[in-house]
Amino acid sequence: MITDSLVKDFQRLLGADQVFLQEADRLTYAYDAAVLEPVLPALVVRPKSTELLGRVVQMCNDNNLPVTVRGAGTNLSGGTIPRPGGVVVLTNALNHILEINEGDLYAVVQPGVITAKLAQAVEARGLFYPPDPGSMAVSTLGGNVAENAGGLRGLKYGVTLDYVMGLTFFSAAGETVKTGSRTVKCVTGYNLTGLLVGSEGTLGVISEIILKLIPLPQARKAMMATFANVAAASETVAAIIAHRIVPATLEFLDNFTIRTVEDYSHAGLPVEAAALLLIEVDGHPAVVAEEAEKVEAICRQQGATEVHTAKDDAERDRVWSARRAALSALAKLKPTVVLEDATVPRSKIPAMVRAIEEISTRFALPIGTFGHAGDGNLHPTILTDRRNEEEWHRVEAAIDAIFDAALGFGGTLSGEHGIGMAKARFMEKEVGPGTILYSKRIKAALDPKNILNPGKGIGA
């Protein structure tokens, strides 16, 4: 329980203007981008130094207050929705890039640094931080690490986890914990980095992140291939990889999405096409030229009705504008957008797309599917109106069916959005009771008072 004296303690510690007590202020930290009901926190605080962040965690632990750490609040699984009576801790005042090391290829950042700002800062020095979640213009790196965020470049470059070299974080009791280092190799102690990445704020509060950087690819080439059926598009993906080419991005749009984007942006997309593949290769200019040629040939062999290669940056931009517009265009059709991220092995994409089409018909719901064909991470996007109770029941049933289909194909519930509150109840289906029990024991050992983002990630 938050008492007046505790509020005063927080105000003394952080400054009165960094403690939000008013109902209206608190309501603006009651939600994130998931389609879930808001939960009003009792208090919202914004520490302006890592030391203060640690003190806040300690105070919450001492007073049995649930803590939900929040960056930009963009996650899609309810991971930043607080507990009733809990404390929301904002990291957006901890927004300094502490170091960009060009010799050793790493950056050290505070958790509140915005993903795109780091990407720009390193790019200005000819370096590259590849993870590019859709919300990167506003999302924070702390949030990316806590959710193990993905993005469009997963196939070639991996996800956030692949770039975290080390972390400093606070335990539930407020002790400082260090893991990993500034070195490429480090086997000192448990791999706590692996434990923390994707833990959704349930095992520690991150205060500093060491991120791996790589050289910026010198050249890139984008192309758009049109297909008359989904299977041909999917087999093309497999064929490209079988030819030992790993594109930086390999994106898929289904017919429903193509038509919606075209209605919205009049970019001249082929509205009759069953599927579009948007492909980009990058690297050394000579390699890029050769690979682009090969990819184009493979697309044609696999039955693409049309392949268009962008000749310059303006054309490249036009290719990608179709993908960028996908979610916006779909979102404008209906008031509520449910963006799923069930993921299947690459080879199962045609089966998964068919299953989603069948689910769309069965539950009479419009579903647009687009996403990262290269890594099997599709985004079936259900368009609905959450105020329509009857329809909402069908949406929930459709989500269940999508998860069942993905698991049936040997896939997973979530490729990049996380479990949070939204998918916690499905966890056991995928991983079995033993895994849940094991995870709960870890949680109980590391956070005995269960104050760190309780209820998230490991199933109620």
Next chain:
Amino acid sequence: MSSIKELARLMKELEDQLVVCMRCGLCQAVCPLFAETGREADVARGKLALLDGLAQEILKNPQGVQDHLNRCLLCGSCAANCPSGVKVLDIFLKARAILAGYMGLSPWKKIIFRSFLSKPDWFNRVLAWGARFQGIFIKPVDDLLGSSCSRFMSPLLADRHFKPLAPVPWHQQVRELDTPAGAANLTVAFFVGCLIDKIFPQVGEAVLAVLEHHGVGVHLPAGQGCCGIPALSSGDTRTFRDLVRHNLKLLDDPAHPCDYLITACATCSSTIRKLWPLMMQEAGPAEQERIAALAARTLDISQFLVDKVGVTPASAAAGEEGRITVTYHDPCHLKKSLGVAVQPRILLKANPQYVLKEMAESDWCCGCGGSFNLQHYETSAAIGKRKMKNIARSHCQVVATGCPACMLHITDMLSQAKMRVMVKHAVEIYAEALTRTARPGWEGGSPHDRQLGGRE
């Protein structure tokens, strides 16, 4: 004060628009206010959640919501970049009206809007007295920028370096005008707007010079009032409607049919074009139709000159040497609200004496926001400093824009930073090119000592 249930019912009328927000949070990337404060209640997503909270009766304190809702520049950056197409400004203006109706208008706003703004004639007379006696209270600080500051400690003026009232307002220089269409075979009605009338009459002068040059007939009716945005943004729909009706009578006059209505103020343009039809829905069908028709033919001066008259860039002078460097600030109400960004730049390029150099973040809000500047000056200035720094980094001699409100705030920011950069309206720069050829020897000069002569 009526019951909170009643307020929730009123808010529910906005529900169809409120549910469109999917809480993605991408508005954080473009909100100038959020960039300064980092507070969710300052960004569109937070405010929409608050209005939703009132509609769903989660919130019990409407005052808190009103306070947050008023902390907004109404720049429209969020709406222009919203993936779901939430009509943020429509929602905010309607919500401000609902909340002002429910909570009552603050006494000082009531006096300003109902006793002055809604009575254009009286408003003009009061300000004319102000212009005569302002020298007692303020002193000039920068001759190039023409800015002044308070002589004494003043809670109202604070640290501002503001533009003083023009010694002779525009409506006294050119009371009314009716010229026939010439070469262009077009006639326009000219809506002047308060800031051009009372602070920047030289912009009005430039508009007339340009229109005359191109043979455009001008209908400038006497007795024009404010476009209504200050009242509307405070939720005072009554004053807003009075002003719309007052102006409509003058501007849509069957005795003076016009092809277009033009303004040289981004905010007036977007108010007439977008908000007049939106917020006059309680009017009868005939009146609504008139408003809609007038709104549809309302154009910003640069839009009119480029799209309708056919002004094009001058053939490029060789090199940059000897030319005046100018950078351009995109007013939110031109670029984000009306999509007008190319045309003002063409006006600048149409003057061969100038060379346009883009500043970084040219469409980042200057921080003025009209009433926002009066109520939240510190934040307004913090946002303005970012603009000032971008202007400084462009190393230009002149900053041009298309909105007198931006001109005021940018002048304040530059003057406080002791930066010797002139602030001009794009149409002034274009007019300079024409006057040079039409009236040799006239160099533009300082706008303050220029008189129109003979027009009245």
